[in-house]
Amino acid sequence: MPRTAIGVDIGGTRLRAARVAEDGAILALAKTASSPDPQTVLERIESLIGQVDDPSVEGIGIGVPGRVDFERRIVLSGGYVDLSAVPLAQAIERRFGRPVLIDNDCAMALVAEQACGAVKRARDVVMLTVGTGIGGAILEGGRMLRSRGTAGQLGHLVVVPDGRRCACGRSGCVETESSGTALGRHILEAGLSPHTTVADLFEAERNGDAIAAHVLQAWAAPLRAAIDSLQAVLDPELVVLGGGLGEAAVSALARLAEIPSWYPTRVLAAQLGDDAGVVGAALAALPHNAPKRLVMVNGVPASGKSSVAQGLSALTGWPVFSLDAVKNPFLEEIEGVDRPFNRKLGRASMVAMFALLRDAPAGSSVIMDAWFGFQPREFVLPLLAASGVTAIHEIWCEAAPETVGARYRARAASRLPGHPGPDYAGELEALARRAEPFRAGPLLTVSTESIVDLHAVKAWLDGTLELASRPPRCDAA
Numbered sequence: 001m002p003r004t005a006i007g008v009d010i011g012g013t014r015l016r017a018a019r020v021a022e023d024g025a026i027l028a029l030a031k032t033a034s035s036p037d038p039q040t041v042l043e044r045i046e047s048l049i050g051q052v053d054d055p056s057v058e059g060i061g062i063g064v065p066g067r068v069d070f071e072r073r074i075v076l077s078g079g080y081v082d083l084s085a086v087p088l089a090q091a092i093e094r095r096f097g098r099p100v101l102i103d104n105d106c107a108m109a110l111v112a113e114q115a116c117g118a119v120k121r122a123r124d125v126v127m128l129t130v131g132t133g134i135g136g137a138i139l140e141g142g143r144m145l146r147s148r149g150t151a152g153q154l155g156h157l158v159v160v161p162d163g164r165r166c167a168c169g170r171s172g173c174v175e176t177e178s179s180g181t182a183l184g185r186h187i188l189e190a191g192l193s194p195h196t197t198v199a200d201l202f203e204a205e206r207n208g209d210a211i212a213a214h215v216l217q218a219w220a221a222p223l224r225a226a227i228d229s230l231q232a233v234l235d236p237e238l239v240v241l242g243g244g245l246g247e248a249a250v251s252a253l254a255r256l257a258e259i260p261s262w263y264p265t266r267v268l269a270a271q272l273g274d275d276a277g278v279v280g281a282a283l284a285a286l287p288h289n290a291p292k293r294l295v296m297v298n299g300v301p302a303s304g305k306s307s308v309a310q311g312l313s314a315l316t317g318w319p320v321f322s323l324d325a326v327k328n329p330f331l332e333e334i335e336g337v338d339r340p341f342n343r344k345l346g347r348a349s350m351v352a353m354f355a356l357l358r359d360a361p362a363g364s365s366v367i368m369d370a371w372f373g374f375q376p377r378e379f380v381l382p383l384l385a386a387s388g389v390t391a392i393h394e395i396w397c398e399a400a401p402e403t404v405g406a407r408y409r410a411r412a413a414s415r416l417p418g419h420p421g422p423d424y425a426g427e428l429e430a431l432a433r434r435a436e437p438f439r440a441g442p443l444l445t446v447s448t449e450s451i452v453d454l455h456a457v458k459a460w461l462d463g464t465l466e467l468a469s470r471p472p473r474c475d476a477a
């Protein structure tokens with residue numbers, strides 16, 4: 001059965017729920033009107049989920065307008081729909097018996113745009129959704145930036161000191177100047193009909209209407225200021241504008257005078273439209289969407305792989321599972337270990353490392369430090385398959401056979417019993433001549449003859465994550 005998840009998008013005017021496949025395709029969709037009453041919203045969401053639910057559903061994701069504590073699954077505040085008083089995640093989880101994840105609605109839209117929309121393959125992205133209010137979300141190195149919990153409330157960047165009061169308590173937030181609500185106010189203040197649409201404004205402006213041009217300018221300029229600040233702070237590859245007025249905002253920004261700066265921006269319109277919310281919420285709720293990443297640091301004994309693994313761990317904060325760290329306590333405890341028994345311990349240690357990896361939660365990144373070639377490929381592959389990893393990279397540590405032999409001789413005296421003695425150095429040199437990488441994913445060869453540039457290794461890992469995993473495809477969204 002194909003794996004699916006349900007994505008729910010809670011908007012100010014509409015509530016939508018969809019059953020979505022792993023590749024982002026919408027398989028079933030239900031929608032109804034929203035309400036300012038949180039209890040009514042909860043009941044309607046339950047009804048929508050019931051309409052699209054089926055046995056293939058593995059999780060439920062809900063995009064909520066307002067501030068969400070993602071880790072604790074709590075809605076902290078909201079505008080038109082304020083769900084902070086209802087135990088949203090817990091209620092849905094009890095009712096449907098599937099794990100429920102909640103996040104800010106803009107973060108959900110960004111998940112979808114990154115999986116299969118406007119910012120595919122980009123790793124550092126800022127998104128703003130321009131609708132009734134202005135939502136925000138930030139991807140940093142491919143991960144949602146959360147800081148203490150609610151980072152990314154970009155609608156509340158202050159762009160007009162002493163400007164209009166905002167719902168957040170401050171004044172002059174970009175939401176008070178460049179949201180859809182603010183556009184309506186700019187239109188009224190210019191003396192235009194309250195029925196004027198943004199399309200009317202563009203048409204009038206094209207025909208030389210100065211008032212329409214002024215309204216568009218007054219609406220877009222504060223947004224430009226917010227985007228310029230974001231560019232300076234976060235240095236994203238792209239800024240993507242979504243929500244009902246995202247495309248219009250991109251057009252209005254393009255009409256502002258270009259000012260050369262240290263901080264050029266690339267602003268794009270979102271591509272998935274109304275579907276982004278439900279698709280992103282569903283993809284976020286599918287367990288595979290939190291990648292479990294394995295970095296195999298491979299090489300023959302004395303190839304310098306432990307230093308590379310430790311250095312990379314210090315740089316990334318990812319733990320190292322080292323074959324020697326698992327095996328050595330047994331060598332210390334068990335007396336009379338000979339070479340065959342040492343090999344047996346090595347095999348068991350490999351199984352133990354993969355068992356730990358299997359039990360690590362989704363979202364983990366683990367560095368494995370081992371000579372993977374000491375066992376047949378047929379022994380390692382099933383362990384790898386059962387470990388639940390969704391992305392595999394390999395760093396192949398290489399040094400001249402003579403270097404490997406010299407390093408081995410130098411450390412042979414201090415090795416634990418069971419390891420072959422210094423006379424093994426010759427055998428090891430021969431092994432180093434014929435050894436091959438494991439090749440289960442993207443491969444980077446590093447020479448340990450000189451200092452390894454670990455920052456470059458980290459950049460390679462970031463750049464090949466998509467290649468190392470099975471990327472979602474969005475055909476129907």
Ligand SMILES: [Zn+2]
Nearest residue numbers: 156166168173
């Ligand atoms: Zn505000």
